[in-house]
Amino acid sequence: MMDTVGVKAAMSEISQIKVVAPNVAQAVIDQAIQIHGGAGLSDDFPLTAFFAYARILRIADGPDEVHRGLIAKLELRKHAARLGLPRG
Numbered sequence: 001m002m003d004t005v006g007v008k009a010a011m012s013e014i015s016q017i018k019v020v021a022p023n024v025a026q027a028v029i030d031q032a033i034q035i036h037g038g039a040g041l042s043d044d045f046p047l048t049a050f051f052a053y054a055r056i057l058r059i060a061d062g063p064d065e066v067h068r069g070l071i072a073k074l075e076l077r078k079h080a081a082r083l084g085l086p087r088g
C-alpha cells in the first residue's frame with residue numbers, strides 16, 4: 001500500500017501491521033519455548049532472544065496503545081466522513 005497509495009493513505013494499515021506482527025511473533029515464539037520445555041529457555045536455542053526482540057518491537061516501534069489509538073482515530077474518521085458526521 002505504501003508503494004501504491006502512499007504513506008499517508010496507508011497510515012492505518014501501517015499501524016495495524018505494527019501491532020499485529022510483533023504480537024503474533026511473540027505468541028508463536030512463546031509456544032515454541034513451551035514446546036521445547038526447559039531447553040527452550042536455555043542457551044542451546046535462540047528462543048528467549050527472539051522473544052525479547054519481538055517484545056522490544058512492541059515499544060521501540062511505537063507502543064501498541066499508541067498505534068491502536070491512531071487506528072481508532074483514522075477508522076472512525078473514515079466512517080464519520082461516509083456518514084456525513086462532523087470530524088473530531
Ligand SMILES: Cc1cc2nc3c(=O)[nH]c(=O)nc-3n(C[C@H](O)[C@H](O)[C@H](O)COP(=O)(O)OP(=O)(O)OC[C@H]3O[C@@H](n4cnc5c(N)ncnc54)[C@H](O)[C@@H]3O)c2cc1C
Binds near residue numbers: 060061064066
Ligand atoms: C530498543 C529501543 C529502540 C528504540 N529505537 C528508536 C528509534 O530508532 N527511533 C526513535 O525515534 N525511537 C526509538 N525508541 C524509542 C521508542 O520509540 C519509545 O520508547 C516509545 O515511543 C515509547 O516512548 P517512551 O519510552 O517514552 O514511553 P512512554 O511514552 O512513557 O509510554 C509508556 C507506556 O505508556 C503507554 N502510553 C504511552 N502513550 C500512550 C497513548 N497515547 N495512549 C495510550 N497509552 C499510551 C503505553 O503503554 C506505553 O508503553 C526506541 C526504544 C527502544 C526501547
